[in-house]
Amino acid sequence: MTGIRAKASLAAGAALFVALSGCSGGTGPSSVAATPTASLSPAQVVDKALSDMQRYWTETYPTVSGGKPFEPLQGGYHPYTQSTPPPACGGEEGVYQPNAFYCPVGDFIAWDAEKLIPQLQSQFGRLLVALVFAHEYGHAIQHRLGDTDQPTVVLEQQADCYAGAWLADAKAGHSPSFTGITPAQIDDALAGMLQLRDQPGTSATNPGAHGNAFDRIRALQDGVENGATKCAGYNADNLPITEVPFTQRQDAANGGNxxxxxxxxxxxxxxxxxxxxxxxxxxxxxxxxxxxxxxxxxxxxxxxxxxxxxxxxxxxxxxxxxxxxxxxxxxxxxxxxxxxxxxxxxxxxxxxxxxxxxxxxxxxxxxxxxxxxxxxxxxxxxxxxxxxxxxxxxxxxxxxxxxxxxxxxxxxxxxxxxxxxxxxxxxxxxxxxxxxxxx
Ligand SMILES: [Zn+2]
The missing domain is CATH 1.10.390 (Neutral Protease; domain 2)
Incomplete structure (x- = not known):
């Protein structure tokens, strides 16, 4: 397989899922609905996710900060739409994009409440929505710890790892909002993660810098299995980043599919x-x-x-x-x-x-x-x-x-x-x- 052929998309993934599951009934996002809170709107799920991240980090931050208490986000939370774009982040004017991001200068989280979040919830379930905010909170933690002088690929994987640490905590029953998490819900969320590309509000100029899905899922699983302290130790020297050693630009240029x-x-x-x-x-x-x-x-x-x-x-x-x-x-x-x-x-x-x-x-x-x-x-x-x-x-x-x-x-x-x-x-x-x- 000389060459890259990454053409999986939301539509293709969904079509494949139908093709594979045939008439046997799905285990897709619809099965995630078997919880008392299934009827929550996307905005309600986001509210619960954000308050749960604050709960989790209030408890957990001292264990990675040498005892310092967690300080809530000073810039707050900002849902945006096409007609009401996100706030400016530092010198960058807020422009509508279908994503979610953490702004270090303003210490706020903003997200597309019109398209992205409702779409993720309907296609992959509310656990994926929570993980999106767990990831963005991970960037807020990096900022608080002063751990941001690292390659983007490390910061992204560290944020995924922190998201995994939250997931483990919720799986263990500590979250009042995300209860009874099932393996099928987690798999639905992983399927969504495979489709997501993080676009931070600043400096994400290298399209290859966010890490491949293989590495990002590894980082999430590392957080689930080993917790926030492990994530906090991430740096460019101790991460098995599969992307770097064998990216072969010449193969991509050959179009060798x-x-x-x-x-x-x-x-x-x-x-x-x-x-x-x-x-x-x-x-x-x-x-x-x-x-x-x-x-x-x-x-x-x-x-x-x-x-x-x-x-x-x-x-x-x-x-x-x-x-x-x-x-x-x-x-x-x-x-x-x-x-x-x-x-x-x-x-x-x-x-x-x-x-x-x-x-x-x-x-x-x-x-x-x-x-x-x-x-x-x-x-x-x-x-x-x-x-x-x-x-x-x-x-x-x-x-x-x-x-x-x-x-x-x-x-x-x-x-x-x-x-x-x-x-x-x-x-x-x-x-x-x-x-x-x-x-
Ligand atoms: Zn990120």
């Missing part, structure tokens, strides 16, 4: 080569080449007990020891997320074959997470092997495509197994740490 058919061939060839090398390391046994066959939905190859994903659109057949996929549905994924969605899906099936061949389970939450970790190790190899002209290379966009496709699959399959949140963490473990992380 692989056409669908070529993407499939490239991915399969590389997965074969990878597992021929990795399977013996994992098991001490040689790897036998796998048969991979596309099928038309009306004539799927017979398989008594397929180990299937995406509602049966792709599967590994243990009895016949082959992989098969619905050619049309795989192309839908490719169109929605980009060429590395093909890599994610076929990589998942190869990981299933690995598990079956070595007598390990792919069932239940633990089996799924083992598959996701193994799947990630192929990407680890892509990132660490010597550059050769005849092997594919990855771009940051490719990682985001994989995460987007992974999350869409997890959401479409509902609450039966691991959550998208857990699956992304397992996948990332394989991507960042390689095969030894999955044993």
């Amino acid at each position: 692989l056409p669908y058919g070529e993407a499939v061939t490239t991915v399969v060839n590389d997965l074969e080569a990878y597992w021929a090398k990795a399977y013996p390391q994992l098991t001490g046994q040689p790897w036998k080449p796998l048969t991979v066959q596309p099928f038309d939905p009306s004539s799927a190859p017979a398989c008594p007990k397929p180990d299937a994903i995406a509602d049966g659109a792709a599967f590994y057949c243990p009895e016949g020891d082959f992989i098969a996929y619905d050619d049309q549905k795989l192309q839908v994924l490719y169109d929605a997320f980009g060429d590395n969605a093909v890599g994610l899906i076929l990589g998942d099936l190869y990981a299933r074959a690995v598990q079956h061949r070595r007598g390990a389970s792919t069932e239940g939450s633990a089996g799924q997470l083992a598959v996701d970790c193994l799947n990630g190790t192929w990407t680890y190899d892509l990132l660490h092997r010597p550059r050769q002209s005849n092997t594919p290379t990855l771009s940051p966009g490719d990682l985001d495509e994989a995460v987007g496709a992974l999350l869409a699959l997890a959401r479409a399959t509902g609450g039966s197994g691991a959550s998208g949140f857990e699956r992304i963490a397992a996948y990332r473990n394989g991507v960042l740490n390689g095969l030894s992380a999955c044993k």
